[in-house]
Amino acid sequence: MAYLEISDLKTYFTKNGGSVFAPAVEVIRAVDGVSLSLEKGEILGLVGESGCGKSTLYRTIMQLIRPTAGSIVLNGENLALLPPGEIRRRRLDFQMIFQDPYASLTPRMTVFSTLAEAIKQRHPSISKAEIAQRVDHLMETVGLSPALQRKYPHEFSGGQRQRIAIARALAPQPKQVNADDPVSALDVSIQSQILNLLKKLRAELQLTMIFITHDLGVVRYLADRIVVMHSGKIVEEGEAEALFRNPRNDYTKKLLAAIPKLSAAV
Ligand SMILES: Nc1ncnc2c1ncn2[C@@H]1O[C@H](COP(=O)(O)OP(=O)(O)OP(=O)(O)O)[C@@H](O)[C@H]1O
Ligand SMILES: [Mg+2]
Structure with missing residues (x-):
């Protein structure tokens, strides 16, 4: 069994018609029977047009939304069956x-406070000395000098801030x-610096990741495998390079053709 195994996952929303002419409850099948698996240390690229269900899929995997049906098995344990009290704790296993x-x-929080708080979520009784050591290490891991940890987010550039956000995600x-x-x-x-950082982290920490993007060039560079979603379903899945060279599904072909710089490069 794979590290993360999702089987026939469904997340439906209901929406009232909203007028006397449309009183019936409308069902939005945001995720509609998705099965996929992820090995430890694998980066899965998730692409598809706006509204196809990408965010709903990861929100369901992270237990922010309970699935309508299906299973999410992480490291051999079916998260969809956990009692509500357990779910909050398990959310720490997934970061964004x-x-x-x-x-x-x-x-208003310094980088140190942000990272310390995230570390304490996992280790509530950790010592101050251990926190200090971990914060230094996290800063180094994402390519920032530990000397910067007493600064505030606005004192950093956009790229540095994304490094801090990555460190925050890794902290628990x-x-x-x-x-x-x-x-x-x-x-x-x-x-490209941030993508290279993610590649480095994958290699060093065996980072397991679902990477959602509208930029197909980005997933081609970063992902091992790509999943294409359309209307809540997976319409194509394959090894990244192969999918770009030989897309089989018409929707995938349209998606690729819609990116001028890519169609020129392929
Ligand atoms: N909480 C919700 N209640 C009702 N409908 C929702 C809710 N969240 C998402 N939807 C609907 O589910 C569908 C999928 O939305 P989702 O946000 O998952 O798409 P997406 O692929 O992430 O889009 P984007 O690329 O724009 O971020 C859409 O029709 C959306 O309107
Ligand atoms: Mg989204």
Whole structure:
């Protein structure tokens, strides 16, 4: 069995018609029978047009939304069956990196406080000396000088802030990290630095990651495997390079053709 195994996962939302002419309850099948597996240390690229269900899929995997049906088995344990009291604790196993690092960091907290708080979520009774050591190490891991840890988020550049957000995600020692378009707001040169950092972390820490993006060039560079979602379902899945060279599904072909710089490069 794979490290993370998702079987026939369904997350449905219900929406009232909202008018007397449409009183019926509408069902939105945001995730509609998704099965996928992830090995430890693997980066899975998740692509698909806006509204296809990417965020709902990772939110369900992270137990932020309970699935309508299906199973999420992490390291041999079915999370969909956990009692509600357990779920909060298990959320620590999943951490996120977002598009806008500034929004995901607390402006009034120094980098040290942000990282210390995240470390304490996992280890509530950890000593001050141990926290200090771990914060230094996290800073180094993401390529920042530990000397900067008493600064505030606004004192950093966008790329540095994304490094801090990555350190924050790593601090509670998650089993899996999800990234929702984490480089699209950055300059191209900074984008590649962050992607290289993620590659390095994957190699060093065996980081297991679902990486969501609208930029197919980014997943091609970073992901081992790519999953293409459309209307809540997986329509194509394959090894990254093979999928780019030989897309089989019409929707994937359209997605690739919609990216001018890519169609020129392929
Ligand atoms: N909490 C919710 N309640 C009702 N409908 C929702 C909710 N969250 C998402 N949806 C609907 O589920 C579908 C999938 O949304 P989702 O946010 O997962 O798409 P996405 O692929 O992440 O899109 P984007 O690329 O724009 O971020 C959409 O139709 C959306 O309107
Ligand atoms: Mg989304």
